Amino acid sequence: MTRLPFELLPDNSRLSDSGSLQIGGVDTLELANEYGTPLFVYDEEHLRDRCLQAVAGFPDGAVYATKAFLCRAMARLAHEEGMLLDVATGGELHVALAAGVPASSLVFHGNNKSPAELELGLRAGVGLIVIDSFDEIDRLEELVAGGLPTPHVLVRITPGVEAQTHEFVSTGQDDSKFGFTVSTGAAARAVERVARSGAMSLKGIHCHIGSQVFRVESFADALAVVARFSDQFGIELVNLGGGLGVAYVEGESAPSIAEWAATIHGAAQDAGLTAALMAEPGRAITAAAAVTLYRVGTIKEIPDVRTYIAVDGGMSDNPRPILYGSGYETFLPRSVSAARPKQIRLVGKHCESGDLLVSEGKLPSDVAVGDIVATPVTGSYGHSMGSNYNKVLRPAVVFVADGDARLVVRRETYDDLLATDVG
Ligand code: LLP
DSSP states (O other), rough: OOOOOOGHHHHHHHHHHSSEETTTTHHHHHHHHOOOEEEEEEEEHHHHHHHHHHHHHHHHEEEEEEEGSSSSSHHHHHHHOOEEEEEEEEHHHHHHHHHHGGGGGEEETTTTOOOHHHHHHHTTOOEEEEEEEHHHHHHHHHHTTTTTTOOEEEEEEEEOOOOOOOOOGBSSSSSSSSEEEETTHOOOOOOOHHHHHTOOOOEEEOOOOSSSSOOOOHHHHHHHHHHHHHHHOOOEEEEEEOOOOOOTTTTTTOHHHHHHHHHHHHHHHHHHHEEEEEBBOSSSGEEEGEEEEEEEEEEETTTTTEEEEEEEETTTTOOOHHHHHHOOOOGGGGGGTTTOOOOEEESSSSSSSSSSEEEEEEEEOOOOOOOOEESSSSSSSTTOOOOGGGOOOOEEEEEETTEEEEEEEEOOOHHHHTTEEEE
């Protein structure tokens, strides 16, 4: 079966009479013509549905991890649907506030928040600060002694659990830059110190085991540690972080947010955890909501070796294949249900051989220069981890719903490349 598995497309995907892909009632080929390529196309109703699932699954606090994808429209959407927002830097904090999200709805993360970032958070009045180190406790005490407001905080603990995912996105094991290790006693010392400190009010603990986790038992393993720890310190609120994996390619399947929530609540009950539970999904909210549209520029056939299909984006709009060896599907939006017998390698326009978008892709055999080619499940950690490498312009982002498209991030211009260049 070489056809694209339709379940990888955004919820509101349909075929037009001619067999082309419509998302949210808008034809993707028209979007490519109107807004240019590369283009991130997000199904707005899909985003809203995932936010609602998260809110229903975690009524004590569903937090959208903005690092997955952030622009003002996304921040507003998550807030409108009742989510809190995880911001992990001063920059993410700034964008969330600029979107009009109240500071009280923000959860401020980061393993190395600078005094300036902490000051920004304290002055704005962020809802929770997640403390990651003893140095951060020192910094907060200094800032509060200097007259800034006393924050509500969570202490991030590292439970010593292997999440079984790529090592770059695994955070629960003891050998991690994040949080206070439970097994060394650092977590206990941190909680005791924060509880005694007059400069902050301890609300609970935080724990994030990693990202792109399919094995829900890993969350249960972490919960067992969290439950013992919470019991010991009378913790009443636990933020279990994010990490729920999504299916990227044919043959993969992942639990829904609702299933994940049910597993977590069940495991919490089994572990005797009575604290309120928050969670912080990023990828599970945004990844499958979007496809990226590219235009084919060149096709290079090397007999008996492979076919390179080069498009007008690349590692600057999706560095995940290079960073983590991540795979994606490829298809032609003009004929979504066509068989894809042609083995191809989808590459970008950057000046290096490593610039791969899809190492082993499949396309219909009539793919031609000028075609629009798409990669599904590109709504997380593509736009947000994008770059200007080779001074390639960052793509535009459109949200589509009910037959309408709205531009939420415009394409960069050559002038944007000089905006910070004061030389
Ligand atoms: N909460 C915390 C504290 C996190 O560090 C993260 C992700 C999340 C929530 C959201 O995780 P998610 O639900 O999206 O898995 N760039 C990598 C992923 C890095 C994730 C970093 N932290 C990737 O493209 O796979």
